[in-house]
Amino acid sequence: MVSAPPEKLVAHPHVGGAEQIAIDSAAKTYLRRGASPVEALRPTELVVEPGEFVSLVGPSGCGKTTLLKLVAGLDHATGGRIVVGDRTVRKPDPQVSVVFQKAALLKWYTVEQNVLLPAKIAGTLTKETRNRAAELLEFIGLADFKDRYPSELSGGMQQRVSIARALAGEPKVLLMDEPFSALDEFTREVLHDELLRLWTSHPKTVIFVTHNISEAVYLSDRVAVMAPRPGRIEAVVDIDLPRPRTSALRTDPQFFEMVSTIRSHFSKAGALGGESA
């Protein structure tokens, strides 16, 4: 059930509109003036195959966001490298979209304008982009809300808009940092199914960061279990559950078994000490 260590880096880019992410001994140490350095991420190996859905799960401070930021090109590794497709990551890449915990929509822009904003900024706004945005809004049930402003939407609707915005430019990789953690349980479960529908119809390579083990199991092909001090990947667990995943799975003994397998990795790593994961 636990994956073998990643094989040597092989570039096989551009498979079915999704790209491989190869994390090759990437590490991050934050240097702090007048204080000891923080080893936020020990040298880390992980290959996420094109079109694969991998979650990073672990307690606070284990380096999940740090690793995601390195893949997104929003921060620089202090060791190793990360390759997306055939490109070594040095800065943000238009083929890599990020969705954060907060929807971060511009409040004076309508839903449609928010979804089209990245293309507008990149100067790639075409009829095709507009059609794709309309199709995405239709897909997530927000077509009738395209002229509304973010303040008129619920938290779940706002997060749907931010996912549509991330997908409108047809990225090859989607990075998500606790995108549903601020939402109630019911909305979160609905959005899990919507995200999986989108991922199936618009294949992307996904890295999804969460504190929530059940969420990681429900969504993923593999779950990387992280532990803190120093931040590291402790184990990578294959989620041997059939797709498409439906809500019936949430009460299936196989599902509980996977959740408990992952939980046991945290116990082994001593990562649960008082913190919920």
Ligand SMILES: Nc1ncnc2c1ncn2[C@@H]1O[C@H](COP(=O)(O)OP(=O)(O)OP(=O)(O)O)[C@@H](O)[C@H]1O
């Ligand atoms: N800019 C920074 N300067 C110094 N230390 C930092 C910085 N950013 C993160 N850290 C430290 O690096 C470690 C990993 O942080 P990171 O935010 O990646 O963890 P995380 O697993 O995403 O946590 P959370 O689930 O709480 O968001 C923590 O000890 C954190 O305090």
